[in-house]
Amino acid sequence: MVGGLITLFGFFAPFMIVGSCLAAVGCGLIYTLDPQSPTSTWLGYQVLAGIAFGLSFQTPIMAAQALAAYEDVATTTAILYCMFPRFQQSCLVYKTV
Numbered sequence: 001m002v003g004g005l006i007t008l009f010g011f012f013a014p015f016m017i018v019g020s021c022l023a024a025v026g027c028g029l030i031y032t033l034d035p036q037s038p039t040s041t042w043l044g045y046q047v048l049a050g051i052a053f054g055l056s057f058q059t060p061i062m063a064a065q066a067l068a069a070y071e072d073v074a075t076t077t078a079i080l081y082c083m084f085p086r087f088q089q090s091c092l093v094y095k096t097v
Contacts, residue, residue, distance in 0.1 A: 002055050003062055012063040019055025026052050 002019075006012050026049030033042060061080050068076040 001051075002058055006059070006062060012059050012066075015055050016059045019052050019057075019059065022052030023049060023056055026050075 002015055006015065026045060029045040030049060033045065061077070064076050064080055065073050
């Protein structure tokens with residue numbers, strides 16, 4: 001979905017910004033749920049958060065691949081998929097210790 005929108009509009013940064021904002025809203029709404037909440041509310045909040053995370057997590061990878069030289073696409077993808085999540089995990093472990 002986001003790949004088609006980026007192709008249509010030609011910009012990727014607005015999708016990352018909107019996705020991040022919607023992710024914060026979606027997570028906040030999920031936080032308000034309780035066991036007595038209707039199923040439709042659970043589904044709606046999860047769909048909102050899922051679309052938001054899809055917008056904000058896939059867009060940087062597509063942008064990096066589009067901006068990299070052809071011979072560097074594999075290296076760029078490997079760095080984004082393998083090294084960046086490891087860095088995030090190490091930061092989270094560091095913060096909890």
